[in-house]
Amino acid sequence: DIVMTQSPDSLAVSLGERATINCKSSQTVLYSSNNKNYLAWYQQKPGQPPKLLIYWASTRESGVPDRFSGSGSGTDFTLTISSLQAEDVAVYYCQQYYSTPHSFGPGTKVDIK
Amino acid sequence: QVQLQESGPGLVKPSETLSLTCTVSGDSMSNYYWSWIRQPPGKGLEWIGYIYYSGSSTYKPSLKSRVTISVDTSKNQFSLKLSSVTAADTAVYYCARAYGQLAPFDHWGQGTLVTVSS
Numbered sequence: 001d002i003v004m005t006q007s008p009d010s011l012a013v014s015l016g017e018r019a020t021i022n023c024k025s026s027q028t029v030l031y032s033s034n035n036k037n038y039l040a041w042y043q044q045k046p047g048q049p050p051k052l053l054i055y056w057a058s059t060r061e062s063g064v065p066d067r068f069s070g071s072g073s074g075t076d077f078t079l080t081i082s083s084l085q086a087e088d089v090a091v092y093y094c095q096q097y098y099s100t101p102h103s104f105g106p107g108t109k110v111d112i113k
Numbered sequence: 114q115v116q117l118q119e120s121g122p123g124l125v126k127p128s129e130t131l132s133l134t135c136t137v138s139g140d141s142m143s144n145y146y147w148s149w150i151r152q153p154p155g156k157g158l159e160w161i162g163y164i165y166y167s168g169s170s171t172y173k174p175s176l177k178s179r180v181t182i183s184v185d186t187s188k189n190q191f192s193l194k195l196s197s198v199t200a201a202d203t204a205v206y207y208c209a210r211a212y213g214q215l216a217p218f219d220h221w222g223q224g225t226l227v228t229v230s231s
Contacts (some may be wrong), residue, residue, distance in 0.1 A: 001174075040217035049207055049221035050158065061219070093158060097215050101173040102148075102160040 002026050002096050006105035012113040019081040021108045023094035028074045031098065038098035041070055041079045044107075045090045053092075054079065086112060115140040117208050117222035125202075125229050131195040135208030135222055142166045142186050146211045148218060149182060149193045151204040154226075159204075163211070164191055171214075198229045 003026040013019045029038045037057035042050035052061045054070035057077055067082045081088055089112060094105040121133035135147070148163040162172035164182040172180045176195070184191040195202060205226050209218040 038215055042218075049209075049224050050218070051221075052217055052219050055217040095158075095217065097211070097217055099215070100160075100171050104158040104160070106157045 001101055002029065002099060002103050004094055004096055004103050004105035006092075006094060006108050008108060009106070010109040010111065012111045013081075013084045014113045015086065016083050017113075019084050019088070019110055021079045021092050021094075021110070023072075023077040023079070023105050025075045025077075025096050025098075029096045029098035030074050037073055037077070038096055039070075039072070039077050040095045040097060041068075042093045042095065042104075043088075043090045044093065050093060081110070084110070084112070115210065115220050117210065117220060119206060119208050119222045119225040121225060121227070123226060123228060125198055125227060126231050127199055127229055128197055131193070131198050131202060131206075131227055131229075133193045133206055133208075133225065133227070135191050135193075137189045137191075137210075142184065142189055142191070144212075146214055146216070147182075147184065147191045148209045148211060150207045150209055150218070150221075151202075152207070152224070153201075153204045161193065161195075163214075165214075200229050203227065203229045 005024045007022045039057040041054040044050040058070040069080050091107045116138045118136045125131045146163045149161040164170040179196045181194040205224040207224045208222045210220040
């Protein structure tokens with residue numbers, strides 16, 4: 001099974017500043033045959049289900065603001081919020097869909113400083 | 114716009130079977146993979162398993178002996194049964210859709226809290 005880890009566990013960022021979340025997989029999630037990273041990022045606000053933000057490690061889901069961006073390849077990935085807004089307060093999860101069982105990182109809580 | 118809605122008992126006794134149904138509206142179930150994912154209170158997300166609209170299923174190995182996921186495309190529903198539950202199975206249970214066997218979850222239900230307690 002692929003184990004996902006995230007860092008930090010939580011972070012507080014001033015409004016308008018950059019937030020960076022890291023995600024690491026225990027084995028590669030890069031499929032060599034199509035050069036795609038099977039890695040997604042989700043945002044979960046209190047009392048709500050997770051919302052898909054990013055897939056293929058760097059492709060934004062339709063309707064997701066462009067302040068959210070994903071990068072990385074292989075086993076190391078990053079979610080960046082370029083200019084934190086109040087509505088971005090949430091827990092963010094990475095997820096690998098390279099193989100079953102699908103697995104999620106433990107989450108990173110983002111707050112306003 | 115596809116919508117998913119979980120339904121079922123909110124309280125289940127230890128050793129009994131948890132049963133939930135997810136009703137899909139706004140789109141056909143065809144050609145998608147339909148998953149169950151759970152989240153214990155204050156904790157992270159755990160994928161339980163999925164079923165293809167045709168009926169083939171895959172489960173998380175650590176839960177496989179206790180899980181059954183079934184589909185009824187005529188009713189636009191799929192269901193979860195988890196047997197021999199304990200307090201560790203207390204969680205919010207989500208149903209979710211993916212467009213492929215190896216694809217992200219692009220639509221989720223609102224979730225339903227199931228508590229295991231006598």
